[in-house]
Amino acid sequence: MIENIKTFILWVLIITSVLFTWQIWTYQHDYNFINETEYYESEQIGEERSLEELIQPKQVITHEEDNSFWIQPTNNHYLLLMEELKQVNIQEIRRGSNSFARTINDVQGIELLFSHEIKGEWIHRFFEMDQEEPFPMEGLDRIIIFINEQSSETEVSVRFMSTSEDVLYQANTNLSATSLISLYEQYEDTHKTLVEERSLLGSAGGLYTVNYMPVEEVEANKYFYTATELSIEAFKNGLFNDPEFVKQYSLGNDEVFADGIRMMSVENDGYLLKYGQTSQSLQPGAGERSIVDASIDFINGHAGWTGNYQLDQWRDSLINDRVTYRLHVKGLPTLSTNFSNQDILTFNITRQGSQISEYVRPLFHFENEDLFDGHYDTVTLPSYDDLISIIEQKEILETSNIEDARIGYYMRIATYVFFEPSWFVKERGSSSWRRIDTSEQAQSRSQARESDDSGLE
Structure with missing residues (x-):
């Protein structure tokens, strides 16, 4: 009788152990995936924007x-x-x-x-x-x-x-x-x-x-700003459902935050944030709304807009939807930078199915007023025809391959952040803008005008 009781208890312990082991191996935290209609609001650092303000x-x-x-x-x-x-x-x-x-x-x-x-x-x-x-x-x-x-x-x-x-x-x-x-x-x-x-x-x-x-020539101003870092904690708390389950570790010069499903990295000396979900966590199915509408809601709910960004380009497809918002300064787009990663000029969001799969954005913003309070250096840019002449004379590129040309800003990061107006061209088949240096020609034109003025006196 006693042996039967011992045997029974032993079997209960064995079965209980098997059940506990199975639960441990099959346990998965109750993650709620971020999609285009459901997200977790985080600490608001920037402002909320509407579609009308971004286009x-x-x-x-x-x-x-x-x-x-x-x-x-x-x-x-x-x-x-x-x-x-x-x-x-x-x-x-x-x-x-x-x-x-x-x-x-x-x-x-x-x-x-x-x-x-x-x-x-x-x-x-x-x-x-x-x-x-x-x-x-x-x-x-x-x-x-x-x-x-x-x-x-x-x-x-x-x-x-x-x-x-x-x-x-x-x-x-x-x-x-x-x-x-x-x-x-x-x-x-x-x-x-x-x-x-x-x-x-x-x-x-x-x-x-x-x-x-x-x-004709175009005059535009230079601007100088101080940059302020954004709170990494605010993004961690908003992009992860349960921040207490998030592990933090260093990977080279980058800081990485992960919970097994999502990963957020702070890269390029703290200037850039990248967020993504693993492919296994993404659910099939197409998004119900345009990637533009979905991305605006997503950014509004995750720290907001920290600067003047405008819709630059977007793509809705059956596989990957992608949208880019570009930094503008005093109305002109910022098209290039001395920084190693051009992504610091833009907000980029990718969607697979109905879920946001990737989010890349800068981790800084500028003070509202520039350092010189209205006293700027002015840059004189040549006409478009003169620009083409400069490109041909210097043999910079084949002008027949120019897909677009714009006046915009070049952002230089040093002790302060400098924005200098320049001509930019985009070659056919390229996704990036190329800055054309016209300063030498501008100086020659200025000297010629001064010479003409002195000759008239």
């Missing part, structure tokens, strides 16, 4: 009689213009004639060009819409508001155009011709640069894109 034109062009002018984006010109356009009511959207694209310089009005196509469904956020039906275009990259002298129904019409699809639609507006003229006459001549249209071979190969390039 601004790369250029605003006014067409006045026989001339076209680039409205420089300083003093929040583009942001204020987009706010004013929200009051414009558009009606009776209809398919337009493609011949209009070839006669745009013959009209009087304002043209907005975007660096990447924006979704047609977003137009409801930028204008007042009478109709409830969906916007008829998938995407567009140009908006032209012009005085329509041929219409008896409206004084001012608006055109929505897609360069890649070669599609355009036209609509009536509630604007008067006088209101449209006053809209762009508010800009002082010091903020307007004479431009002409140039056709550059786009990335699609054989498709020429519309670009307006300055035909």
Whole structure:
């Protein structure tokens, strides 16, 4: 009898041990994966932003009689213009004639060009819409508001155009011709640069894109800022569901935080944060919303926006969705840096299925005011045609391969952070911008002008 009891107890202990062992080996913490609709709010370091604040034109062009002018984006010109356009009511959207694209310089009005196509469904956020039906275009990259002298129904019409699809639609507006003229006459001549249209071979190969390039010199200011580091703890607490399960270790010069499912690394001397989820943790299925909408919510819920970043490019696909927001200074994009990793200029988010799989962003922000409180050095940049001459003379690259050219900022990190205006070009097939040094030519032109002035005295 006693032996039977001992045997029974022994079997109970064996079975209990097996159960405990199985539970230990099969235990997995109850991780909640970060997807596009569910995330854990963290300490707010920056600001929340809306889609309307993050999408601004790369250029605003006014067409006045026989001339076209680039409205420089300083003093929040583009942001204020987009706010004013929200009051414009558009009606009776209809398919337009493609011949209009070839006669745009013959009209009087304002043209907005975007660096990447924006979704047609977003137009409801930028204008007042009478109709409830969906916007008829998938995407567009140009908006032209012009005085329509041929219409008896409206004084001012608006055109929505897609360069890649070669599609355009036209609509009536509630604007008067006088209101449209006053809209762009508010800009002082010091903020307007004479431009002409140039056709550059786009990335699609054989498709020429519309670009307006300055035909005169452009003056832009240098800026100097101090950089402030952001709290790593705030990101750790927001990006990991249970921070107490997170392990921290060093990997070379980088600090790594991981919980077995997610990993966050602080790289490049603390300037850059990278976050990702393991491929095993990602769930199949497509995202319900655009990567742009999903990424805005994600960043708003994870410390927010620390600086003026604008939508630069994005891609929705069946496999990987990706979006990039680029740092802007006084309205101009920051296109290159002396830092080893160009990612410090952008916020980058990748989505697989419905889940955010990667998040890369800088770990610093700038003080609101620059160090010199309004006293800046001014840089004089050459016209586009002079830029091309410099490139050809120095044999920097094949000008026939130029896909795009822009004036933007070069960021140099030292004791302080310096932003210097420069010309940049993008070669076909490249994802990065190349800075073109024109300082030597600018100095020669300045000396020539001084010589001319002294000769006149």
